[in-house]
Amino acid sequence: MITVAGFNTAIDRLVSLDALAPGCVQRVGQVRAYPGGKGLHVAQTIAALREPVQLVGLTDAIHRNLIARRMSERGVLFHGVEMVDELRSCFAVRECDGRITELLDPGPLLDDRMQQQLLDTLGRCLENSDMLVLSGSLPRGFSDDTYAALARRIGSSGVPCLIDASGAALRHAMESGAWLLKPNRDEASELAGRPLTTAEDAATLARELHARGIARPVVTLGAQGAVGFDGGDAWHASLDIGRSENAVGSGDCLLAGLAVGFRQNMTMDDALRLGVACGAANAMHEETGYVRREQVDTLRGQVRVRRVTG
Template identity: 20%
Template sequence: MIYTVTLNPSIDYVIEVEDFILDKVNRIGKDDKFAGGKGINVSRVLSNLNIHSKALGFIGGFTGEFIKNSLDATENIETSFINVSEDTRINVKIKSKEETEINGQGPVICNASLQKFYSKLECLESDDVLVLSGNVQKSIPNDIYASIIRKYKAKGIKIVVDTTGESLLSSIKEKPFLIKPNKHELEEIFDTKLTNLKEIIFYGKKLIKMGCENLIISMAGEGALFINNKAVYLGKVPKGEVKNSVGAGDSMVAGFIAEYLKTRDFYNAFKFAIATGSATAFSKDLCTKDKAYELLSLIEVIKIS
C-alpha cells in the first residue's frame, strides 16, 4: 500500500482571468476547485495511473468535507483524515498573463489531533511506501517528518520526503528512500547560487552523503537529475506548452513510485517521473495516464556517471 501524508491540505481554487489588473474589478472567465496539497496531488496522480493509495492528514469544516468527498467519490482515493475544529484552508491560483498564488495558513493542530494522526501510522507494514509531502505548519513539530522516518524506516518501509527548509534537512539525516528538491530549494539548503550542471550535481551528491538514499532534482525546462551512490542520470524534458506550474513535482514523485514498484529499476522510474511531471506541466490539471505514456517515448535519459 502507498500512503500519502498531507499535513495541511487545501482547496485549490483555480480562476482564469483574461487580463488581471490590481485595484480593478476583474471578471472570472473560468474557475475550478480541486482537492489540493502535495501529498493529495501524489494520490491523485497515482489514481490517474490506476494505482491505489490512501491519503492521510488533517481536514476541518465544510472545506475539509469538500476535499474528503472529492477524493472518495470523484477520484476514487481512499482517505483516513483526522477531523479538526478549524476549516481547511483555501488556496487561490490566479491564471492570467502571469500566475499568482494566494495561499491560506490552515488550521491549528492540537496535540490530541496529532496523537490520532500518529495512531493512523501504526498500520504500516514492511512493504508499504509512505510519502511525506508539503511544508509543516507552525502548530506541528518541525521535525515531525524526521521522527516518522526514524520510527518507520526501521520496519523496512520506503519513505519519500518532499518538503523544504529545516524539515527537509532534519529528514535527510534519517536516511529516507527518496527526496525531491528543485534547483531553487537546493540553493536554499546550501545558501549558494547554482549556475551550471556540474555545481548542481556536486551539491546533489552532498545530500546523498548527508543521508538520503536517492535524489531527484527538478530543474524546470532544464530537465531533472537522479543521483544515488551508484549513478547520476540526467533527464531531458520534452518540448511543449507549459500550462500548469502546480503539481508537476508531485507528479514526478507519483510517477517515480509507480514505476519503481513495478520494475524496481531506478532508470525506468526516473524516466517515467519526468513523463508524469511533464504531462502535468502541459495540462491544466494533473497528468493523465495517457498523456504520461504519450510523452514517455520523447524523453531522453543519459547516464553521466
C-alpha cells in the same frame, strides 16, 4: 500499498484573468476549485498510474463529502481527520500569457490532540504499507522535525520513506536518512548555499545528499526536468512540452511517478523517465496535480535521459 501523508489538505482555486495588476480592482474570468494539497496531488497521481494508495490528511465538515467523493472516484483510499476549523485555500492566479502567481494559505493551527490524531491514523495505515511518502507543508503546530522523525522510525522497519518538504522541515529531513529526498531548484540552492543553474550543479548536490545518507536524492529543475543519483550514476531526465497550461503540482506528480517507479523496482533512469512524464502531463492540463495514465504513457517515450558526468 503506498501510504501518503499529506496532512495539510487544501482547496485549490485556479483563478484566470487577462493580466494581474497589483493594487487594482479586477474582474476574474473564471474560478475553478479542486481538492488539493501536495500529498493529495501525489496520491491521486499514484492511483492514476494504477498502484494501490491511501492518503492521510485533514478534512472539515464543509468539504468532507467533496474530498471523499473525489478521492473515491480516483481510486484513493482517503483517511480524513476532521477538524473544527476550515481547510486552507490555495490560489493560483493564471494570466493569459501563462504566467502563474500562487498564494498559499498556511492553514489552521492544530492543537496537540489533532496532531496526535493525524499521527495515530498514519500509524494504523503503515501497518499494511510498503512505502511512505511525506509530502507538503506540515500543519501549523507540528514540530519542524516531524518528517525527519517519521523517516527514522519507518526506515528502521525497512520501509522506504520519500520526502518532499521545504524550509526547516527539509533541513531536518536532509539528516534523517530518508530513502528519497526531492528538493526543487530553489530549495536545493538554499540547502547548497549556492545557486544551482545546470543539471551538473544539481548532480553535485545529489551526490552530497547521498553522502549524508539519502539513498536516492532527486533535484527537480522545473521545465528543465530532474536529476537523480543512484549511488553510482547521476541521471538527468527532461521533456520539452512547449507552452504549459498549468504547471502547479507538476513536482508532486513527478514525485508520484518516482514512487511508483521505485515500487516497481525500476532503476533510477527509468523512474526519472516516468516521473518527468507525469510532471509534464500535469502541466498540459488545467487541473492542478492530476494526470491521465494514457497521456503519461505517451509522453514517457519522449523523455530524454542522459548520464551526468563530473
